[in-house]
Amino acid sequence: MKKFLQLCMIAIVSTTSSTLIFSGESAQVQPGMTSVIEKLAQVKVQGEDIFPKNFAKLPLEMQERILDLKIDQFLKALLQSENSFIKLITFKISEKDVLTLELSPDGTRLAGGFKSGAVKIWDVQTGTLIATLESSEGEVNSLSWSPNGTRLAGGFKSGVVKVWDVQTGQPVRVLRRNENLVKPWAWNSDSTRLATIPKILLNDQIQTPGFEIWNPQTNELIATLEAPEGNLSSEAWQWSPDGTRLAGGFTSGDIMVWDTQTGQPVGALSGPRTKVSSMAWSPDSTQLAGGFNNGAVKVWNAQTGQLIATLQLRGDWSSFLAWSPDGTKLGASSLLSDTTRVWNVQTGQLIATLQGSQNRKKISSLVWSPDSIQLARSSRAGIRVWDTQTARLIAVLNYAEGKFLSVGWSLDGASLVSGLLENGDIVIAEDISSRLNKYFLKEIVGKNNRIEQKMLFVALIALKQPGRQLMLEDIVKQNVGLKLPELKSIRDSFPPTIRRLIGKILTSLTAS
Numbered sequence: 459m460k461k462f463l464q465l466c467m468i469a470i471v472s473t474t475s476s477t478l479i480f481s482g483e484s485a486q487v488q489p490g491m492t493s494v495i496e497k498l499a500q501v502k503v504q505g506e507d508i509f510p511k512n513f514a515k516l517p518l519e520m521q522e523r524i525l526d527l528k529i530d531q532f533l534k535a536l537l538q539s540e541n542s543f544i545k546l547i548t549f550k551i552s553e554k555d556v557l558t559l560e561l562s563p564d565g566t567r568l569a570g571g572f573k574s575g576a577v578k579i580w581d582v583q584t585g586t587l588i589a590t591l592e593s594s595e596g597e598v599n600s601l602s603w604s605p606n607g608t609r610l611a612g613g614f615k616s617g618v619v620k621v622w623d624v625q626t627g628q629p630v631r632v633l634r635r636n637e638n639l640v641k642p643w644a645w646n647s648d649s650t651r652l653a654t655i656p657k658i659l660l661n662d663q664i665q666t667p668g669f670e671i672w673n674p675q676t677n678e679l680i681a682t683l684e685a686p687e688g689n690l691s692s693e694a695w696q697w698s699p700d701g702t703r704l705a706g707g708f709t710s711g712d713i714m715v716w717d718t719q720t721g722q723p724v725g726a727l728s729g730p731r732t733k734v735s736s737m738a739w740s741p742d743s744t745q746l747a748g749g750f751n752n753g754a755v756k757v758w759n760a761q762t763g764q765l766i767a768t769l770q771l772r773g774d775w776s777s778f779l780a781w782s783p784d785g786t787k788l789g790a791s792s793l794l795s796d797t798t799r800v801w802n803v804q805t806g807q808l809i810a811t812l813q814g815s816q817n818r819k820k821i822s823s824l825v826w827s828p829d830s831i832q833l834a835r836s837s838r839a840g841i842r843v844w845d846t847q848t849a850r851l852i853a854v855l856n857y858a859e860g861k862f863l864s865v866g867w868s869l870d871g872a873s874l875v876s877g878l879l880e881n882g883d884i885v886i887a888e889d890i891s892s893r894l895n896k897y898f899l900k901e902i903v904g905k906n907n908r909i910e911q912k913m914l915f916v917a918l919i920a921l922k923q924p925g926r927q928l929m930l931e932d933i934v935k936q937n938v939g940l941k942l943p944e945l946k947s948i949r950d951s952f953p954p955t956i957r958r959l960i961g962k963i964l965t966s967l968t969a970s
Contacts, residue, residue: 494948495521497939498913501921508920509913518909525912529898532919533852533891542891543841543855543876544962547585548883556884559877560601561866567624568864568877568886569610571598577612579624582875582886589627593620604649609674611643611652619643619654621674631677646701651680651718653697653704655690669695669704671718681721685714693777694734698743698760705746705760707734713748715760727758738779738788745803747788749779755790757803767806771799778821782830787846789833791821798824798835800846810849812842822863828871832892836865836876843874843889853891870955872896890959897956910948918964 496514501507513521536542555573562569567588568580577591577598595614602611609630611621621630643654652672668684683704694707703724705715711732715725729750736749739760746760755769771792778791787809791798800810812833821837832852834843841863843853855876857863863878873893878885898915902908921933930949934942949957 494910494940494944495913497944498910498917500939501917501933503920508917521909522912525909525916526899528916529894529912532916533895536891537851537854542853542889543887544890544959545885545887547582547886556879557598558601559864559879559884560603561864561875561877562603562607563605563866564607565866565868565875567607568884569601569603570884571601571612573597575614577601577610577622579610580884580886582877585886589624591622591627591629593629595620602643602645604645605647606649609645609649611645611674613643619652621652631674644695644697646697646718647699648701650675651701653695655695669706669716671704681718683716683718683721683723685723691734694737694748696737696739698739699741700743703743703760705737705739707737707748709733711750713737713746715746725760725763727756727763729756730754735777736779736790738781740781740803741783741785745785747779747781747803749777749790753792755779755788757788767801767803769799769801769806769808771797778824778835780824780826780833782826782846783828784830787830789824789826789846791824791835798833798844800833810844810846812844812846812849812851823865825865825867825874827867827874827892832874834865834867834874834889836863841865841874841876841889843892852895853889855887855889868893872955888959890963893955893959897953907948907951911951914945914948915960918960 499509499513510524513524556570557573558571560569561567566582568582570578572578575593575596575598577593578587579589579591580586581588591610593612593614595616595618597615598612599615600613603609604611608624609621610624611619613619618632620632622628623630643652645652650673652674654670654672656670668682668690670679671681671683672678673680685706685708689709691707691709695705697704702718703715704718705713707713711729711734713727713729713734714723716722717724727746727748729748730752732751734748735751738747739745744760745757745766747755747757749755753771755771756765757767757769758765769790771790780789781787782789786803787800788803789798789800796813798812799808800812801807802809821835823836825834826832831845831847832843833846834841840854840856842851844850845852853874857878863876865874865876867873868875868888874889876887878887898912902911917933930945931942933945934940952960
């Protein structure tokens with residue numbers, strides 16, 4: 459962390475640092491605050507200016523350019539420290555046998571499955587245990603939230619799939635298939651159906667010839683979707699976003715699409731003669747992308763079966779595909795590669811090559827931000843977040859191999875939230891680089907007090923002294939001319955999430 463402190467200090471052009479307690483109710487910015495710019499411009503660290511001479515007299519555009527540069531340098535320093543995530547919550551767990559973690563679709567809750575058979579749900583912001591879902595089915599090996607967040611399905615080593623109502627904590631249904639289910643299952647978009655892949659033993663070999671679709675409310679088997687021949691790839695199958703079709707890839711390289719109402723196949727797509735390793739529907743359900751073991755990525759018109767584009771991951775195994783929410787871009791990563799590629803789907807043009815760490819660890823997810831700009835990739839080596847417009851790496855979280863990890867975007871889409879197991883504790887961490895970058899460099903543009911906010915942020919980081927709690931009152935005492943109500947007014951004009959994160963940053967620096 460010493461290197462981290464040095465980088466942050468250089469970025470803010472100072473030699474010391476401090477901690478601010480961000481608390482209190484939100485307040486309106488007082489009129490006539492322009493004089494605060496002159497006062498903040500005089501703040502010094504050990505006799506040295508934080509801001510350039512005559513800063514207050516510079517044109518507004520020049521002031522903002524200088525502040526944005528300092529903030530941008532600070533965010534880059536976080537990246538160079540190889541840890542731009544802040545631990546929001548760390549809490550002890552009574553059981554040390556956590557087997558799986560899964561964030562809710564809105565990023566507000568974290569579910570954990572235990573070896574004992576229990577499933578626990580925590581609030582991401584507070585770490586409060588919301589519910590404990592008991593079960594006698596044995597080890598929980600997988601969890602899956604329904605898209606609307608009201609149901610949680612748990613898969614057990616015994617082959618049972620149990621569905622709970624998250625609000626009441628009561629089991630809704632138990633889909634008991636003994637040990638004849640392949641591990642994954644999937645909810646449809648309106649959370650009313652669950653699809654599973656059953657296993658059968660044929661000629662002393664395990665076969666996966668199709669799907670079963672269940673109603674989790676009634677425990678009714680609604681449909682069985684059978685393939686003419688071949689084995690389904692357990693990694694490559696997906697509901698269409700509109701819930702009307704289910705697509706499955708086969709080890710032969712073929713892809714089949716079924717109508718989930720009739721149970722009949724409505725399309726067959728042919729790829730290279732190698733296993734289908736990944737699949738992704740476009741958000742509007744009109745296009746279907748398939749990734750293959752030879753690194754090929756193909757995109758079809760899901761209505762006509764026409765091949766739209768053929769893309770390539772340079773021979774790597776195309777194990778993760780992700781459409782941007784606006785449907786214009788497709789991201790692809792291989793299972794063991796440190797490179798992620800992003801294409802414009804309509805033109806087939808490669809628009810970004812995103813380089814990760816040199817650690818070639820197994821990729822576990824590829825997730826777009828709601829605004830279709832940022833792309834996050836998690837692996838056993840950690841998390842990387844890129845701005846796909848610039849191919850710039852904007853957030854990094856490194857962690858030891860072997861920890862359970864779940865990632866998802868925050869409710870407001872401004873940052874990535876991760877839940878992981880660290881030294882027997884469950885840790886909730888948030889990507890502060892993305893949130894601060896979005897807020898300071900994008901969202902507050904045009905607000906009357908944006909210069910004061912940015913100056914206060916830069917001054918607080920620069921004034922921070924290792925090992926000491928520094929309050930707003932201390933800044934007032936150290937700098938004649940500043941008034942506490944003025945500083946509090948600026949501070950309280952920050953959104954609560956930004957106030958909390960700044961406090962976490964400063965506390966983290968002090969602890970270092």
